Amino acid sequence: MLHMLQQDLTNYEVLVGVCGGISAYKVCEVVSRLVQRGAGVTVAMTAAARHFVGPLTFQALTGREVLTDVWESEKAGDVQHIALTNAANAILVAPATANIIGKIASGIADEVVTTLVISAACPVILAPAMNDRMWKNPIVQENVAKLARLCYQMVGPAEGWLACRTIGQGRMAEPDQILQAVVSHLHAAGKK
Numbered sequence: 001m002l003h004m005l006q007q008d009l010t011n012y013e014v015l016v017g018v019c020g021g022i023s024a025y026k027v028c029e030v031v032s033r034l035v036q037r038g039a040g041v042t043v044a045m046t047a048a049a050r051h052f053v054g055p056l057t058f059q060a061l062t063g064r065e066v067l068t069d070v071w072e073s074e075k076a077g078d079v080q081h082i083a084l085t086n087a088a089n090a091i092l093v094a095p096a097t098a099n100i101i102g103k104i105a106s107g108i109a110d111e112v113v114t115t116l117v118i119s120a121a122c123p124v125i126l127a128p129a130m131n132d133r134m135w136k137n138p139i140v141q142e143n144v145a146k147l148a149r150l151c152y153q154m155v156g157p158a159e160g161w162l163a164c165r166t167i168g169q170g171r172m173a174e175p176d177q178i179l180q181a182v183v184s185h186l187h188a189a190g191k192k
Contacts, residue, residue, distance in 0.1 A: 016091075016094070017045075017094075018045045025053055042064050129171065
């Protein structure tokens with residue numbers, strides 16, 4: 001028997017920045033579930049992310065073009081990152097690698113995901129994912145603490161089996177936990 005999908009995210013816009021990590025496949029489920037709940041979702045991908053999941057996958061899940069380059073534009077004169085961040089109710093970056101966390105903490109906007117985050121006018125949620133030694137690195141921890149002071153939200157990382165075949169903290173949070181964090185921020189912030 002089919003049941004009605006919960007449509008509590010209608011008229012909300014979410015930007016999802018996908019970065020290069022093996023856990024990028026989990027973001028497909030998060031995106032699909034946001035769309036199923038009625039959210040408009042636009043995905044941006046780093047070059048490294050495209051080694052793990054193809055843009056076509058996210059295009060099929062969202063029904064929207066996937067941003068892969070800060071210079072791509074449908075219309076001449078379109079400053080896409082500003083228009084998208086003006087409309088967004090939340091930005092999710094997952095997996096948030098040590099690289100992307102460091103760039104955001106340093107204000108570096110050298111590709112599409114960091115450019116969207118730096119121009120954000122809404123809550124930004126990061127779902128860290130990396131090797132446990134990378135996560136414990138004092139530089140990474142300093143960057144995470146700085147972003148927390150600047151009101152960036154972190155979901156995870158969890159402890160568990162890592163892609164490097166060790167067990168430790170650094171595993172990206174599960175899709176349910178990430179989805180719950182995004183939905184909570186959307187409902188708390190309200191519609192634009």
